[in-house]
Amino acid sequence: MTARSTRRTTAASSRTAAVGAIAVAGALLLTGCGDQTKDKDSDETKSSSSAPLADKLPQAIRDKGVIKVGSDIAYAPVEFKDDSGKTVGIDPDLATAMGKQLGVTFEFENATFDTLIGGLASKRYDIAMSAMTDTKDRQEGIDADTGKKVGAGVDFVDYFTAGVSLYTNAGDDQGIKTWDDLCGKTMAVQRNTFSHDLAKDQAKKCTKDGEKTLKIEPFGTNPEAETRMRSKGADVVSADFPIAAYSVKNSGGGKYFELVGDQVEAGPYGIAVAKDNTELRDALQAAVQAIIDNGEYKKIIDKWGVADGAVTESKINGGS
Numbered sequence: 001m002t003a004r005s006t007r008r009t010t011a012a013s014s015r016t017a018a019v020g021a022i023a024v025a026g027a028l029l030l031t032g033c034g035d036q037t038k039d040k041d042s043d044e045t046k047s048s049s050s051a052p053l054a055d056k057l058p059q060a061i062r063d064k065g066v067i068k069v070g071s072d073i074a075y076a077p078v079e080f081k082d083d084s085g086k087t088v089g090i091d092p093d094l095a096t097a098m099g100k101q102l103g104v105t106f107e108f109e110n111a112t113f114d115t116l117i118g119g120l121a122s123k124r125y126d127i128a129m130s131a132m133t134d135t136k137d138r139q140e141g142i143d144a145d146t147g148k149k150v151g152a153g154v155d156f157v158d159y160f161t162a163g164v165s166l167y168t169n170a171g172d173d174q175g176i177k178t179w180d181d182l183c184g185k186t187m188a189v190q191r192n193t194f195s196h197d198l199a200k201d202q203a204k205k206c207t208k209d210g211e212k213t214l215k216i217e218p219f220g221t222n223p224e225a226e227t228r229m230r231s232k233g234a235d236v237v238s239a240d241f242p243i244a245a246y247s248v249k250n251s252g253g254g255k256y257f258e259l260v261g262d263q264v265e266a267g268p269y270g271i272a273v274a275k276d277n278t279e280l281r282d283a284l285q286a287a288v289q290a291i292i293d294n295g296e297y298k299k300i301i302d303k304w305g306v307a308d309g310a311v312t313e314s315k316i317n318g319g320s
Helices: 036-050 059-064 090-102 113-121 136-140 194-208 222-230 241-254 278-294 296-303
Strands: 066-071 105-110 154-169 186-190 215-219 236-240 257-274
Touching: 059 066, 066 090, 066 113, 090 105, 090 278, 090 296, 113 257, 136 154, 154 194, 154 222, 154 241, 154 278, 186 194, 186 222, 194 215, 194 236, 194 257, 215 222, 222 236, 222 241, 236 241, 241 257, 257 278, 278 296
Parallel strands: 066 105, 186 215, 186 236
Antiparallel strands: 154 236, 154 257
16 A cells, blocks of 8 residues: 555566464563572573564563554455454564564554554554555655645655556456556545555546546545445456455455456555654564564465565665
């Protein structure tokens, strides 16, 4: 889910998304007895081996043992609720693996996507992890529509790459092969996402070229946008590729939707952190890199069938 104004096109091969389960990582509390000096040294050694990056976290986070995560938990397969109501997906699995490195639990709290950065500013969350694309506008607190500064901005710890895809009702592709074919169509899309921004750019392009504009209907969640299309109120939905592919594969047993055209605008997903929280940001980057290096990252990415979006290095503010 991104917000960026410049568009570049990249084709992507098909990927398969699957359903998995979440595990929640927690800190190990180690105790000892006997000689206090000896036991203290022993405990520190054990703590270091069980959570090797714990000392990189801000002390307040270490004391709590929890990192509060703001997330739009309706964006399968990145994060969503399974049939039992548990939060599962790519992001929760990665957070669990990172928690083992940091010695903390990542607690996901549901919110609408367009409130997440504000939640960081108000300190409701420590981080936002929600298929959020790292962009310069978000880094600098710039409103993508007006170009005006509206906030302090955030820093990103990049951990995945994804583009944007279009999908329609199955058997009704509307003749859509490229974004230029959207002129005269109606798109349902999640509000304030990258897809929403691309749709607004395309609507302007259609008007400039003298064609019927693209009508955009924004919704609070992606499932709402899909419901609108299912009811024939919209011709097409746009979402990040993993989400679009997952919906096409799983909705109605794979009978509801179909992908149309190529993936566009490949860019990095980032964990958003407040600008003034650099210690937490750097600890998160170290944790992402650690799970890349130890192979846990690959296992999770492969589990969800999104290996094409894997990265080999976690960067800070790598988006453009």
